[in-house]
Amino acid sequence: MPLIAVVNGPNLNLLGKREQDIYGYETLMDLEEKLINIKSKDTELEFFQSNHEGEIIDYLHRCSSRVDGLIINPGALTHYSYALRDALAFLSVPIVEVHISNIYAREEFRWQSVTAAKAQGVIMGLGVKGYVLALEVLESQSI
Numbered sequence: 001m002p003l004i005a006v007v008n009g010p011n012l013n014l015l016g017k018r019e020q021d022i023y024g025y026e027t028l029m030d031l032e033e034k035l036i037n038i039k040s041k042d043t044e045l046e047f048f049q050s051n052h053e054g055e056i057i058d059y060l061h062r063c064s065s066r067v068d069g070l071i072i073n074p075g076a077l078t079h080y081s082y083a084l085r086d087a088l089a090f091l092s093v094p095i096v097e098v099h100i101s102n103i104y105a106r107e108e109f110r111w112q113s114v115t116a117a118k119a120q121g122v123i124m125g126l127g128v129k130g131y132v133l134a135l136e137v138l139e140s141q142s143i
Contacts, residue, residue, distance in 0.1 A: 002043050004046070005059075005067045007070065010077060013049050053077055053084060056074075057083055060087045071131060072097055079110055096137055097116050099125070100126075121137065
């Protein structure tokens with residue numbers, strides 16, 4: 001059974017509470033339940049969230065040999081974490097980077113993603129639906 005990890009970075013534990021005009025009203029738990037409800041019966045999901053860069057990197061190292069795909073929203077780490085970029089480069093599975101907002105419609109410092117080059121694709125600006133689309137992409141690849 002394919003295993004897809006869904007990793008969320010800093011401040012995404014506050015979904016539904018912070019900047020609702022940008023991130024919406026759904027909580028991280030709502031998002032996880034949505035993915036569980038729409039996933040294929042043949043797919044297993046594992047969720048991880050941390051506000052700490054090192055914990056995310058450690059998780060990616062631990063799961064590298066057991067996951068078949070990765071959905072990641074690095075949060076603010078997207079824009080500056082070369083360490084996270086290098087951890088993603090170590091993975092040999094399809095990766096889809098997701099951003100709830102359109103990073104190009106926001107502050108200029110958000111316009112760069114140092115992690116995107118290690119992803120198969122990037123989905124942004126579609127709210128939490130981006131995670132649903134990322135899951136559909138990974139499942140359709142028969143990982």
